[in-house]
Amino acid sequence: MGFHMPTKVLYGRDVVLKNRELIQNFGERFLIVTGKSSKKNGSLEDVLDVLDGKYVAVYDETPENPPTAIVEEIAKMFTDADVVIGIGGGSPMDTAKAVAVLLENPELSAQDLYESNKYKKAKPIICVPTTAGTGSEVTQYSVLTFNGRKRGFSHECIFPRVAFVDYKYTLTASEELTLATALDALAHAVEGFISLRATPFSDVLAVESVKLIKEFLPKVLNDPENEFYRERLMFASTLAGMVIAQTGTTIAHALGYNLTTEKNVKHGLATAVFLPFELKVTNNEKSKFINELFENSLMGFYEQVGVKLPISFSDEEIESWAKVVLNASHLKVTPGEYTLESIKNAYEFVRSNFCI
Ligand SMILES: [Fe+2]
Structure with a gap:
């Protein structure tokens, strides 16, 4: 038996704002994948604050139960990102993970995500959960909707590098x-x-x-x-x-x-x-x-x-x-x-x- 969970978990109130340097050191070009609620619960504002001075693109239209087509679309829109940040519930975080794989491996289609031997690496992933439920910030899974059915894929490379877990984002849920x-x-x-x-x-x-x-x-x-x-x-x-x-x-x-x-x-x-x-x-x-x-x-x-x-x-x-x-x-x-x-x-x- 063993235990393997390589994500660095930083936990507590204002944990994003308190770790500005750590996030900044991940790269120069950040892609934030999120939904609409991150504007209301303060999470997007915190992340944008600590990324001041970096190139930041925001995709904030992630739907619930994201289809694989959206993942491909996002990866094509932001080809130059070198770090992907997922902010939200499971849908944005799982989308961010899948996008990070496609950005690192542009020859792959979304269908290839389900064939884990076709790729080895993803762009670094950072997750900021805003619901108390999915746990996606500490897992190697991404669940998407593929051909009308929910289907997960699993890969070591999509374990987030860091999870910033701050309960304050759930206060408005x-x-x-x-x-x-x-x-x-x-x-x-x-x-x-x-x-x-x-x-x-x-x-x-x-x-x-x-x-x-x-x-x-x-x-x-x-x-x-x-x-x-x-x-x-x-x-x-x-x-x-x-x-x-x-x-x-x-x-x-x-x-x-x-x-x-x-x-x-x-x-x-x-x-x-x-x-x-x-x-x-x-x-x-x-x-x-x-x-x-x-x-x-x-x-x-x-x-x-x-x-x-x-x-x-x-x-x-x-x-x-x-x-x-x-x-x-x-x-x-x-x-x-x-x-x-x-x-x-x-x-x-x-x-x-x-x-x-
Ligand atoms: Fe679940």
Whole structure:
């Protein structure tokens, strides 16, 4: 067993502003990849402040669940960048990672990103998370939408060089975004804990992360401007990211991807609704341990924080999604047996318990 997470993590309030020199020393020409919210939460302003005097280009149109076509487009627009900074939730950070690969390897197409032996290096990547959830700032993964489906790629070269983690950027997050992103972190911690690739190192981080989310997610939802509560959730999210950097994610992520791409459900929410089902199928010491952390009622916790899915789906949709999930690589690291029938049962479980 081992532990590998080469990203330098700088953590705390105003951590970007306090490390001006470190960021400046990365290069001369910076490309910032972000969405619209980084203007509102102060993260873009901080990064632009510390890059004063450098050449800086900003791409601020990253959509949720970015398609690979956008990655190619950005890489073609900013060919001369020598450092890529991703600011935001998972979508901008994952886009930044993919763009960094294409900038270093201009002969590649976005499709080639999924063939990890086709490239070795990426431009240096810096990440500034502005949600407490994705953990992408400390992972070697990038999840994009490829041919209409969410599909991740993994490569050592896309581990960010530095993650600047400052909870203050989450203070303005809406209730809906706070819930969905925290549920993503919860899914990372729980899936990582039960994953067949879990190690005693990742387990320590996973358990701490689950405990923090259980305690502080309800508190943040009741008191969203409380800095201490926000900081605890941010910490939990970073820990959970370190977990999946070791373990990968399991079947709940594969199941959830269909609800995101086909029904527009936020990634964390779409994933977490499958955790009770996954824990039931897992049915071992580890799943029992997680259930006990929630007083044997993860469903009760979900009710407390208001987990609901305002969608509906048909038996035909379940059938087609289940076929996709059956072939997902996530199954290789998921404990328990899954068949087409039991995967369909997972969707039926979610439909009858969470859909309104
Ligand atoms: Fe996730």
